[in-house]
Amino acid sequence: MLKNYIKIAWAVLLRRKFFTFISLFGISFTLMVLMVVTSLFDHVFGPQMPERETDRLLFVNNLREEQGEGYSSSGPPSYFFLDRYVRRMQTPEKVSVHSVFNPVNSYIHNKKLALDIKHTDQQFWEILDFHFLEGNPFGAQEVKNASRVAVINQTTRKNYFGTGPALGQTIEVDQVKYRVIGVVEDVPVLRIHSYADVWVPITLKSQEFKDTGLRGGFFATIKARQAADIPKIKEEYDRIIQEVSRLNPKETKQVHSFADAILESFARAFPGNGKQDKVTFLYTMMALAAFLFMLLPTINLVNINISRIMERSSEIGVRKAFGASSNTIIGQFVVENVFLTLLGGLLGFLLSAGVLALINDSGIIVYSQLGLNLRVFAWGLLLCLVFGLISGVYPAFKMSRLHAVEALRGGSK
Amino acid sequence: MIRHLFKLIWNRKKSNFLLITEMFFSFMVLFAVISFVLYNYHNYKQPLGINHQNVWQLSFRPNADSMGQAKAIQEQMMQRIKSFPEVEAASLAHNNVPFAFSSMSMGVSYGNKESVETNNYEVQDAYKDVFQLSVDQGRWFGPQDAVALHTSVVINQVLKDRLFGEEEALGKQIKVDDSTSYTVVGVIPHYRADSEFAEEEPALFRRINLEQAKPDQLYASLLIKVKPGTGVVFEEKMVKDLSRIAKDWTIEVTTLEKMRQSKSKLTWVPMAAMGVVCGFLIFNVALGLFGVLWYNINRRYSEIGLRRALGATTRQIRNQFVGEVLVMATFGLLLGLLLAAQFPLLHVFQLSAEIYWQGIGAAALLIFLLAIVCAVYPSWQAAKIHPAVALHEE
Amino acid sequence: MIQLQDIEKVYRTKTIETVALHRVNLHVERGEFVSIMGPSGCGKSTLLNIMGLLDDPSSGQVIIDGQPVKTHSDKQLARLRNEKIGFVFQSYHLIHDLSVVDNVELPLLYRNVSASERRKRALAALEKVGLSARTKHFPSQLSGGQRQRVAIARALAGQPEIILADEPTGNLDSVMGDEIMDILLRLNQEEGTTIVMVTHDENMALKTNRLVRFFDGQQVADSRLVEAQI
Structure with missing residues (x-):
């Protein structure tokens, strides 16, 4: 029929x-x-690669200080804040602190390459699932020693080294020479927490570690042991922020910051003006x-x-x-x-x-x-x-x- | 005849309901998209007021150790840059250069009028040469303003109109807060530097006075106008030279043309995407309309035969069917107009009423055009029907 | 009034050629009430279509008021149909979505007549068929006989010189059929309207004053009937 x-x-x-x-x-x-x-x-x-397990990931990318009279300023938090408070959190499995990506120039054969560079710690590579085409990420040793090593993406490898070998070669970025130790697949630019063209150890930016202000140019990526831990982590983060508000220098009245999933942080930044979570x-x-x-x-x-x-x-x-x-x-x-x-x-x-x-x-x-x-x-x-x-x-x-x-x-x- | 058509459509409103709804929504979609495009186009046609050809932006990110000498380092860099024969003019500025994703604003007021939110640019005397700004009232500021009691400022016409209206602006003082006032020394006709698709906003230029700046005062951008044809070879050489002066600073170079492109991409990519989606929707509607009209005409075979028997010419039959579709479009449009007219009347989204009315007009025109295009072929088919055959098909 | 000369009508498909009318000569005089009879498929309706200028003959010619129409344009034909001819059909062919009076106004719509004049004439025509009380109804609210009366009123509204009726009583029972027939006869006698009517019904045909019989596309008889029979 x-x-x-x-x-x-x-x-x-x-x-x-x-x-x-x-x-x-x-x-x-x-x-x-x-x-x-x-x-x-x-x-x-x-x-999406490299942020594959999104249900276990939280991101810290903004911190707002209220100074009274309605004046407030916001932007990425400082290394000091993230290192001192966020890295020491109890509930997450791992925390990575890394810089925002910064545009830099590189010149090769009279051609200019506009590259984005990101300074990361070794946990960054453990939390995120980068797909390595060649070589490996840098580890705790390289970060500790502030070695001039770099992981680059596929497109940069092609533009800089062409078809020749890349591993072990030198790439000069912003007048600094790095040794290439790994090549990864390209990361979409909209993934602001992981995206870059060149990743180098965070310790190369150690001059910024001394600044004890709360705001600077760094992000944190937090990984939970399991998805169910996410609310607990958020709670702990909120407690930390309250603590920080209390301890803070006189002129700052109130500090606001959130550990958010990707969509939450977007919803907070745009429709929510950095305040409410407008998912x-x-x-x-x-x-x-x-x-x-x-x-x-x-x-x-x-x-x-x-x-x-x-x-x-x-x-x-x-x-x-x-x-x-x-x-x-x-x-x-x-x-x-x-x-x-x-x-x-x-x-x-x-x-x-x-x-x-x-x-x-x-x-x-x-x-x-x-x-x-x-x-x-x-x-x-x-x-x-x-x-x-x-x-x-x-x-x-x-x-x-x-x-x-x-x-x-x-x-x- | 038109009354007859209205009567027909009205009496058949139940079966025409869906068609009319479709026209209504199509109209609304077209209205929204066209208003958006018109708004951007309208802005795009306005003069920018600047010439950004061969202008490069150098941005600086100093390392923390050398922050204390930022001013001294920048002064050295300026001297080095001015010594390059390729550089025609150079001016320090904050990050809010043309086409940048950064802006600084403050409220300024004159007399008892409400304060006006104004984009505020701190630049050097050479800024005028870098962008070839024209000053049509008064003058651009210069070294003689270094000792002025109130800081000398140049404003654009938009700010002048908001603050002073028809009044003369030159020499007047505008107030920022109780302790700060500026003297207007010049007015430039246009300065629309946010994006090619953005409306011109009030702008105010203050003079950078390096002598009075604190030692850690940093200007994050340096704008240079280079000779035509200067390329990346010079860029690399310049960056290397400057890196020697500012050790460990990150210096990034980009052309304003590139910045303009990425800024305009922000508008035209969504605009193109909207256009494509809208085009698809309308095409879809057109196909549907065509199909339904065709079917309707087939169903009304005997009516067509009858009308022919009663003395309608082929042309009259054709006109009747096209007319019916136009009447339906009119019904849909009237509904749409009721809604769309709220936008200019209530000033939704701050677009000028003129753009909304143009949007309404263009959308209505397109809907009528769409209706005619979809109706012509089926109506022509209808007119071709042989009356003797049609009357016996029952 | 209407003159058919040597009319031939042949329908052709790829494989078959059907002769619908063969060498038909017929002259309808002003004021006549002609009935046309014959079995199904004998070409009666084709003949009526040709008379009403709805269809072209394959050969031969139609002459209306002494004017051959062969070379007339679509526009001229439409004008003739509109002004000189009124149609009544077996299945009424009313427009469902128009009220009774709007239906009756239809032929006037294709002329330069003002809206108020249209309405006046339509109402007058409806009065003649005795439907003044139902002008605002829609066809679906009327009985078959009433619908046919609306159709007749529509034919009258244009004040034609001739009415062509294709089995006007075919869908009606005998009582309603008689009513319709009475209206047609009255029109013919009182107003002098020329009527050509195709019918299956011998009784109806006998009430008219001329009977033409058809068989297989050919005219087989043409007899004048005595008027006194009414």
Whole structure:
């Protein structure tokens, strides 16, 4: 029976080529846009190399000092603060302190390379899953000795060393020579906590360790033993901040800082102005935007589906006249719609894969590796199915209840 | 005839409901996107007021040990830079150079008027030559301002209009707080240096007076105008030389052209993405509209035959169907207009009302165009129907 | 009034050629009430379509008021249909989404007539068919006989010289059919409107004053009936 249904459905879709095309176009392109947007979202906020275990990671990237009279200043915390308080936290498994990435210049063969450099400790490499193509990260020894060693990314390796060997060679960055000990895959620039072109030991920046202010140019990345520990870590962090506020020099009234997951820190920085955590707000806005975006194609789909069914009212009449029950007719339309939607889904899937590959290749987003999010794809497809069924099957259901004669005459008026 | 069409659509409002909703949402989407694009385009057409060709920015990050001598080191660097024949002009500044992701602002006021939030730039005399600024009232500041009682400042026309309106601005004092006032010595017509797509904001230029600066005073940027054709070879040589003066400082060089590009990318990438998504939505709607109209016309075969029998010409049939679609578009537009008109009326998002009205007009035009394009072929098909055949199809 | 000369109508598909009308000559005089009879598929409706300028003959010509229409443009034909001819169909062909009075106004819509004048004439036409009470109804709210009366009113609204009726009583029971027939007869006698009616019903046909019989696309009989039969 099902095979027969599918056969008929296929025949119908071929016969009504134009309507089929409109439906397929609508479904597949809507899914495609949805996929590209969610993949961009994942690219920025989701688990991704090297921040793979996002549910176990927290980031400290901002500290705000309130000085009274409404004057406040905020920015990345200092090494002093992170080293003295955050590194000594009890609940996390590991804490890494590293500098923000800084733009520097490097010159090679009369060409300029604008590079971003980041100073890190050895825990940085333990917490994050960098994919090493060559060599290894620097360890505790190199950090302790402030060795001039560097890990570089793949693109820098290509631009600086070409096809020749890189390991053990010297790279001169900002008038300083480093020995290359590792090459890693590129990290997307939007991953501000891990991204850089060149990573060197944090001790090379030791002149900044002496500054006892709370603000400076450093981040911390915290890794929990398990995802369930995250609230405990946040609690401990909040206690530390209260402590710091209390101990603080007279002119500073209040210190604010948070250990946040990636999305939280974004939601705090932008809609929340660095104060409230606005994740819910952000999600609401995104859901609203997605809803508005889906609305038009959905109305369109419903519209087309209704037209498609109405057009076939006489067919329903004939089937009824020859003894088809209401159920068989509805079954036919259900199969037809599901079939069409799945076909659109498949097309949408292929299109999304193509467009994502195109974006990755075009270099619009530096070092991007966009991939398909299958969960979102499934949701999109489900949504299409629901609307397809509502719009395609409900009129059919109504018509299947009509008497054969009325249906033959073109349905109710 | 038009009344007849309205009557037809109105009586068939239930089955046309979805089409009208679709038109309504399409209108809203187009309105939003077009207003956004118009706003950016409108800003883009305004003069920047600066010439950033061959201007480089050197940014400094000193190491902590040498902070105490920052001023002395920078003075040495300035001398070295001015000695290069490739450099035409050079001026220190804070990080809020044109196209930078950094801004400094403060409130200034004149008389009893409310204070105006103003971008505030601390620059040297040569800044005018670096960007070839034109001063149309008064003069740019110079060494003679070093001893002025109130700091001499140059402001842009936007700030002048906000503070003084039609009044003369030159020689007047503007107040920052109870203890600080500035004297206006010049007005420049434009200074729109945030982004090519941004509106011009009030701007105020203060003179850097190195003699009076504290020893640890640091200006994080140095802007230089180089001779055309100067490239990376000179850049490397200059950085090496400067590194010898400022040991352990990080010196970064970038061209303002590059900064302009990355700043404008911030606007046009989302704009292009929105355009593509909007285009897709509209195309989708167009296809749907086309399909539904086609189907509707097929369903109304006998009506077409009847109208022909009653004396309608092919042209009248065609016009009727195109007209019906236009009437539906009008219904959708009226709904949309009700909503869209709130934007200029309530000044949502601070865009000028003119841009909203232009957006509404353009969106309405596009919807009508879309409706006509989608209706022409099916209507032409309808007009071709042979009346004798159509009347017997029942 | 309407003159058909040597009309041939052939329908061609790829494989089959069907002759619908063969050498038909018919002259309808002003003021006549002509009925056309014949079995299904004998070409009656085709003939009516050709008379009503809805269809072109394959050969031969149609002459209206002494004017051959062969070379008329679409626009001229539309104008003739609009001003000289009124149609009544078996299945009424009312527009569902328009009220009774709006339906009746339709032919006037394609002329330069003001809205108030249209309304006046439509109401007058509805009065003639006895439907003044139902002008605001929609066709779906009317019985079959009432719908056909609306259709007749619509044909009348344009004040045509000739009404072409294609089985106007075909979908109606005999009581309603008689009502419709009475209206047509009255129009013919009181207002002198020329009527050509295709029918299956011998009784109806006998009430008219001229009967033309068709068989297989050919005219087989043409007889004048005595008026006194009414």
